[in-house]
Amino acid sequence: MNPGRTRIKFCGITRLEDALIAAELGVDVIGFVLVPGSPRQITLAQARAIRLALPPGPRTAGLVQNADAALIEAVRTELAPDLLQFHGNESPALVRGCGQPYIRAVPMGDPQCWSDWEQDYPDAWALLADSHSREGGGGSGTAFRWSDLPAPDQRRRPLMLAGGLRPETVAEAIRSVHPWGVDVSSGIEAAKGRKDALKMRAFVAAVRAADAQMDS
Numbered sequence: 001m002n003p004g005r006t007r008i009k010f011c012g013i014t015r016l017e018d019a020l021i022a023a024e025l026g027v028d029v030i031g032f033v034l035v036p037g038s039p040r041q042i043t044l045a046q047a048r049a050i051r052l053a054l055p056p057g058p059r060t061a062g063l064v065q066n067a068d069a070a071l072i073e074a075v076r077t078e079l080a081p082d083l084l085q086f087h088g089n090e091s092p093a094l095v096r097g098c099g100q101p102y103i104r105a106v107p108m109g110d111p112q113c114w115s116d117w118e119q120d121y122p123d124a125w126a127l128l129a130d131s132h133s134r135e136g137g138g139g140s141g142t143a144f145r146w147s148d149l150p151a152p153d154q155r156r157r158p159l160m161l162a163g164g165l166r167p168e169t170v171a172e173a174i175r176s177v178h179p180w181g182v183d184v185s186s187g188i189e190a191a192k193g194r195k196d197a198l199k200m201r202a203f204v205a206a207v208r209a210a211d212a213q214m215d216s
């Protein structure tokens with residue numbers, strides 16, 4: 001990945017047509033929500049079929065919440081994503097023992113978490129700051145208080161900003177937070193689990209415009 005630009009993750013992909021547009025747009029990571037009860041839940045078999053149909057380019061992430069070792073192993077063997085994403089009460093030992101690059105979601109509903117979790121997950125591929133509470137959740141379409149995040153020079157791991165981002169707000173988020181990456185789900189949807197092509201394009205264009213402005 002190009003280190004000079006904000007990485008983009010589209011989460012909650014359930015349809016190949018949406019994944020192909022994401023790939024065409026140069027999105028860095030495509031996330032599959034494997035969480036029972038989520039309106040964006042996808043089965044391992046469906047996610048695998050999309051992964052296998054993707055052109056080279058985007059990484060894939062399998063997102064779990066409150067997973068145990070058996071589920072993690074099933075995701076690794078049946079989906080074989082590039083990344084695992086942990087969104088619930090998974091312990092540092094479980095997460096770090098999974099033997100795979102991972103994204104750890106940090107519940108910014110409890111802002112005290114950030115510094116502890118940075119210490120607990122020192123080998124995370126990225127820490128994803130989202131608006132949920134310690135009890136879990138995600139894809140809420142709501143933002144948290146960005147000022148609760150540490151300044152860029154205080155961050156130990158790459159920060160991926162999530163929570164309520166939209167094509168209209170992502171540029172301001174990039175200017176304010178200077179995240180390593182941005183993650184979006186609701187803000188690019190036509191309906192839960194179905195992405196909107198125009199919103200996907202507008203989101204990526206807004207990120208690239210913000211990047212260009214920051215470089216100038």
Ligand SMILES: O=C(O)c1ccccc1NCC(=O)[C@H](O)[C@H](O)COP(=O)(O)O
Pocket residue numbers: 010011012031033035038039040041063065087130136137138139140141142162163164165183184185186187
């Ligand atoms: O998307 C879900 O339904 C979901 C359910 C349970 C745990 C996590 C979930 N999504 C996590 C994500 O990575 C979302 O992209 C992230 O929360 C941002 O969502 P949004 O605020 O809708 O952009």
